Structure formats: C-alpha cells, structure tokens
Amino acid sequence: MLKAPELLLPAGSLEKMHAAFDFGADAVYAGQPRYSLRARNNEFSTLDVLQQGIDGAHARGKLFFVASNIFPHNSKLKTYLRDMEPVINMKPDALIMADPGLIMMVREKWPEVPVHLSVQANAVNWADVKFWKKMGLTRVILSRELSLDEIEEIRQQCPDMELEVFVHGALCIAYSGRCLLSGYFNHRDPNQGTCTNSCRWDYKVENAAENETGDLARIPVESIKFNYQQALEEANQSFSAMGDMPRHPLADRPYLIEEGGKPGQFMPILEDEHGTYIMNSKDLRAVEHVERLAKIGIDSLKVEGRTKSLYYVARTAQTYRRAIDDAVAGRPFNTDLLGQLNGLANRGYTDGFYQRHHTQEHQNYMEGVSKAHRSQYVGQVLQVTDGWAEVEVKNRFAVGDEIEIISPSGNEMIRLAEMRNADNQPLNIIGGAGHKVRIPLDARHEKALIARML
Numbered sequence: 001m002l003k004a005p006e007l008l009l010p011a012g013s014l015e016k017m018h019a020a021f022d023f024g025a026d027a028v029y030a031g032q033p034r035y036s037l038r039a040r041n042n043e044f045s046t047l048d049v050l051q052q053g054i055d056g057a058h059a060r061g062k063l064f065f066v067a068s069n070i071f072p073h074n075s076k077l078k079t080y081l082r083d084m085e086p087v088i089n090m091k092p093d094a095l096i097m098a099d100p101g102l103i104m105m106v107r108e109k110w111p112e113v114p115v116h117l118s119v120q121a122n123a124v125n126w127a128d129v130k131f132w133k134k135m136g137l138t139r140v141i142l143s144r145e146l147s148l149d150e151i152e153e154i155r156q157q158c159p160d161m162e163l164e165v166f167v168h169g170a171l172c173i174a175y176s177g178r179c180l181l182s183g184y185f186n187h188r189d190p191n192q193g194t195c196t197n198s199c200r201w202d203y204k205v206e207n208a209a210e211n212e213t214g215d216l217a218r219i220p221v222e223s224i225k226f227n228y229q230q231a232l233e234e235a236n237q238s239f240s241a242m243g244d245m246p247r248h249p250l251a252d253r254p255y256l257i258e259e260g261g262k263p264g265q266f267m268p269i270l271e272d273e274h275g276t277y278i279m280n281s282k283d284l285r286a287v288e289h290v291e292r293l294a295k296i297g298i299d300s301l302k303v304e305g306r307t308k309s310l311y312y313v314a315r316t317a318q319t320y321r322r323a324i325d326d327a328v329a330g331r332p333f334n335t336d337l338l339g340q341l342n343g344l345a346n347r348g349y350t351d352g353f354y355q356r357h358h359t360q361e362h363q364n365y366m367e368g369v370s371k372a373h374r375s376q377y378v379g380q381v382l383q384v385t386d387g388w389a390e391v392e393v394k395n396r397f398a399v400g401d402e403i404e405i406i407s408p409s410g411n412e413m414i415r416l417a418e419m420r421n422a423d424n425q426p427l428n429i430i431g432g433a434g435h436k437v438r439i440p441l442d443a444r445h446e447k448a449l450i451a452r453m454l
Helices: 016-023 046-060 074-089 100-109 127-135 149-157 181-186 228-240 287-294 311-329 337-340 360-371
Strands: 006-008 027-031 063-067 094-096 115-117 139-141 162-169 205-208 216-218 255-259 268-269 281-286 300-303 376-385 388-393 402-406 414-417 436-440 449-453
Touching: 006 016, 006 311, 016 027, 016 046, 016 311, 027 046, 046 063, 074 100, 094 281, 100 115, 127 139, 127 149, 149 162, 149 287, 162 287, 162 311, 228 402, 268 402, 287 311, 287 337, 300 311, 311 337, 311 376, 311 449
Parallel strands: 006 027, 006 300, 027 063, 063 094, 094 115, 115 139, 139 162, 162 300
Antiparallel strands: 162 281, 205 216, 205 255, 255 268, 376 388, 376 449, 388 436, 402 414, 402 449
C-alpha cells in the first residue's frame, strides 16, 4: 500500500486555514509579510493572528509552516533574528526559507527548528538536495521546472530527505518565480514580496521597426507590406540544409507591447525560437499525476495561492484529497476531478513540466472532461437553522438552477426549488454579491460552499 503524501494548502487567513483542514488538508503554510514573498493580502501580518493560526492547527492535529523565503538586502538582515524570535517561540512546524545567509543564521541560533528549502532556491538535481541535507535542512521543495522522471531520480538518489512538489496554482514566467518584470515596470520587486503579476497584465502587441535613431517605433498596420508565403519559403530553404524546423517568418521582427492600464505607452519586446516570455502563463493543474508522485515517494503535494479565495482553498483541498485517497487505495484516476477544478478562476490549465510531450489523444481527453464540469462559485453557507441555510451571495443564481453543494461531508447536486430573502419572502433570482438569502438545506451542509453549474 502506498504511503499518502501530505496535502499542503495555502493559508491567507484563519478562515481559509480552517477551510483547508475541513476539506482535507494535512498542513498549511503562511508567512509574515516582511520576510515572505506575499507582502499583501495577508491576515497573518500580526503575531497575535499567527499565534492563533499555529495553535489552531495544532489543536486539530495539523501542521503549520511559516514562509520566510525572502531574498533580503542588508537592511533586513539587521532585524531578521530579532523579529523571528517571537515566531520561533510559537513553535511552527517548520520555516520555509530560500536565502543561504538567512538559513545559516537560523541554523546557528535555532538548530532545533526544522527548515524547508523554498522553491525559490531552485533545487533541480539530487546533488543540490544532498547539499541541503548536509546543511541540516529537513525538506526540499523541488523546482517547478522538473519532469516526473527527474523527480523520480532525485528520490532514488536521496531516499532519506523529505521532498515536496507543487501540484496546483499559478506558474511564473521566470525560473520558479525569480522574476524582475514587476520591479522593472513599476518598482515592485517580486523577490521582496511585492510582485504585481506583470506577466499577467492585458498586453496588446504592435508591429515595430527601427527608426533613424536606432530606436523601435510603432508601425501603423496599414503601412505593413509583408509577403508571408515568400518569407515562409525562404525560411524553409535556409533551414533545410541544417535539418531543423524553420522559425516562423515573423519571429525575428521587433514588436512593441501596450498594457491595458497604460494606453499609449509602448514597450519593446523581442522573441526567440522558444517564444515570447513577457506573456501570460497558464495555471498548473497536475491532479492526474498524483498517483505517480505518490508511487515515486514524494512526501508533500503543495497547492499555491495564499491570496486566492476561500472557494479556491476548499475546492483544491477537496479535489486533491480525493486524488491522494484514490491513489493510496489503488483506485484508478477519477477524470471528474479534472473538471471539478475547472470552475475555479484560472488562465487555462497545464500540467507544467511534469510531462513534456502529450499525445493528441491525451489532449482531447483532458479538454473533454474539463468542459463537462463547468461551474461558478455563487455562495457560502453561513448557518443552517430548521432546514434553511443562510447563504452569503457571491454571484448571481436563481430558482431552477442546478447547483452543487460542496461540503466537507461530501458534495451533492440539486435543482434549486425555492429561495427566500431576509424577510422570508420568496425570491426567484438574486443578482450578485452583497446579499444574503435562505435556501432549503439540512444541517449536513454547515460550512458548505455553493457552485452553479454552467
């Protein structure tokens, strides 16, 4: 029988932490804004709330890891040990760290505290893992850029080190997040915890050419004269002698990009044979690889998203919990799990670098099951009294809708037969967030979330 890997979820607040545990997480991670890579949207910014989180997790028999994975400049070195002293006294289960200097300082002052190597440190090979083992670390979070085969080789070479991998969440266009875009564009440094996700802004591409001063200037569309077929034939001829695939005839042209929030401000961009790097990446969804990762012997499967919604935390925890339980029990992969994640806000899904080359059959299968289960988060059950649930509305829904009740005790599909307002008057439709309504549900659905099928 397989050993179940730990399911590790993000905790941006106490409410989200408890939702993660309710829906199947074994552990959560959170961070102090000054020393982690999430300086905003973080309820754990005060020591009091952090203490509540650690104590609350331990009271439930769960684990709580504190992210301290910043790459500090000299000014933060002066305050780090002082500021971390009360955190260490709270007895977190581990610190997640990336900077070798900070790791050295923590190991010297608090050698008993477990330290996990952050994904920001980019561990990509077994020698790297062995090095951190010698430094006294207890776990390495492997880089997102590894394939399943590479991960398996690391496991075989390092059988006595805990290994953790990401299975869901946002992907960066830089190597595991070590990116400069946000700092370059608007002086918010991702490596100091203030990333503005510049790679995900709404960019428009404009044609450009060098002007008489050597600068790139925008070319109006009507002035472009380009024979695509001729360029393609020339590219094919030039590459045929080398036996290589030709580059796209437009690949070597310079371009300008315009961001939706800054109209009229054009920034230069060039492409190479691998693509254009300052564009939106898809989100990671690797639930179909949980069984393989469990068989490899990975100790922890991690979901990204400390700034994501309560619904995101609950849905991902529930889905990956089922995938882990199925893998351990020897049950075949349930393709419905792919679709259940499709109702979350996402930018399209990819399984990242885990499997480099998918067959056409695999791609069709992935797309089909995802489209079959499209849903939208519409409400959260606050309490259930006498067979009626008070629901905080998040998005529009109506009587007659097919809705999914998502609760820790199990999910249920129902057709909504009736709905009432706060004055107990019948309603047919509720317009959106900012309202509370009552729908017929029994006490089993305390803490439930509600999704409308699309």
